[in-house]
Amino acid sequence: MSRFFSAAVSDLDPYTPGEQPRGQNYIKLNTNESPFPPSPRVVEALTEEESRGLRLYSDPTCKDLVDAIAGYYGLQSGQVLAGNGSDENLAFAFRAFCGPERGVAFADITYGFYKVWARLWGIPARVIPLREDFTLHVDDYMDLHEHIVIANPNAPTGIPIPSSDIRRLLERDSERLVMVDEAYVDFGGESCVPLLAEYGNLLVVQTMSKSRSLAGARVGFALGSKELIADLNRVKYGFNPYNINRLSILAGKAAMEDRAYFEKCTGEIRRIRRWTEGELKSLGFTVLPSVSNFLFAASNRMEGGALYRALKKRGILVRWFDAPRINPFVRITVGAQEDMETLIRTLRELLEV
């Protein structure tokens, strides 16, 4: 920190994203990207004419994109905010809704960014441990004063909770907001989007990075009541109104409209996940019951850090979190079938099973 860094954020402990290697040809199973390219409609939408059009600002309301998302979910456009990745949506939500008067509560093992945003905005955070088996019990959240953020399915475990659990939280206190981070919901989780019609204290955040193969376009979105979305827009227009570029607006819209391709890709990921999970178990791994596009797995022969390093040396990147409770595990993105076969073959050699 330089001498100019403000004391107001001197305890900010930034998020560490997964490695994004340059130039080396890894099998990349570390940041939950899709092995499939985006919809052909995305590629068609990004014409040379649109590249020349970059001289003009993007639409700050992202209307075309927002309309496509609203149409997909049968919501009104005023119920949708598009963001520069779902990280931006979540950062805005933390700022809009949390503060000294009502902090935010989240699990000890979950998306690592929640605690970072709390620090960034000076929001009191309450950490609720997952149970011994890494499951989240909403009973542990029922009587909290804080707003609640839950990743469902959770990361990096992949374990889901039913939307009926979220409903119980919503019912309990209508003055308390429940923010459900559904980054991985499209691979088999149960979305809370249908609950939006009933509950004004629900905000759902999703991303196009995983199930719609657009990690590199940076498009996420938040869904909620018109009032909540207006609040988020207030923060957006207080931070960076032109938050999504022209090409990503086009890409996101095209991806959203190609439902058949989305279903094909997510179905394929589920199939490959099942196959990989079976293989990992046959190699002696403990594999948490994931409904995501990743598997959280611990070997009975090698600890997590050693496994991560050994795989990296052999050209396969997975993610290892050097943190209490979860350091025996590695998080493995569900990639293309042939990449998973290479992974399993490599693990078999490594572990001598």
Added chain:
Amino acid sequence: MSRFFSAAVSDLDPYTPGEQPRGQNYIKLNTNESPFPPSPRVVEALTEEESRGLRLYSDPTCKDLVDAIAGYYGLQSGQVLAGNGSDENLAFAFRAFCGPERGVAFADITYGFYKVWARLWGIPARVIPLREDFTLHVDDYMDLHEHIVIANPNAPTGIPIPSSDIRRLLERDSERLVMVDEAYVDFGGESCVPLLAEYGNLLVVQTMSKSRSLAGARVGFALGSKELIADLNRVKYGFNPYNINRLSILAGKAAMEDRAYFEKCTGEIRRIRRWTEGELKSLGFTVLPSVSNFLFAASNRMEGGALYRALKKRGILVRWFDAPRINPFVRITVGAQEDMETLIRTLRELLEV
């Protein structure tokens, strides 16, 4: 505001961006975009292959883009932060460097976002009036305790100050940061980038939105000491690490590398500005001495709001700020020669000169 909106930001008064009309064919002279498409190298860089590559995250360090910017200015890469538009860079800078212990000072008439970011982050703001003739005198800032942000050339006036003035501020107090917003510097201003070698308390922010015809790609950058840039990265990684998408990284790099095209475009804008300024004066306008890609002009026959509305009705969008001191003026982007000729013809009819 919903009942969930945090009291911590309830006084947030969001920025109002210029109109971005959809579907109607205006001559658009209201948001200082370039009339020229981005460099042909930008169009070449955005291939179908790169669109398919959107499945992968962008490089959070934006290395290729940062290296290109550093190369252009003869800086080290550690002295450059790339942002999702310069608005994001500035928002990060306000958060990193300002706080209750040292607020921020800026002019009463300047980029309207400075006061918004101060509110967003809870930073005390001191507003220093421009002189009667809309010039900024650094003497008015010399003894301030606050960090200082100066748009140079200023917006919406277009009036510059020499870098020797900034040097005086830098010299006066090495514990006080001077942030120079050079969004419009490429059209004839004097950049402070050469001062970076001498002063650790200088941060320069620029954008590719205007002089590099990339408003729709959202690429800005901050230049400073390695220590200041490390601080900004700390905030970036505490907010949204993957802040620039893959295609904008490519576009920004290509634009930065095409120096000849940049010089051709900015030279052309200066030529058209001179022509337009002369014509406006001959129509009885007061025109402030702009070195930007816009002219701030007040008619002796029609007040600013009426002029804005009359031009809009005739298919020409300019920007009018309904604010004290400047409401007689409209801000007119310097567009293509033929568009400026249409503007002047329309004004002649309107004003019956």
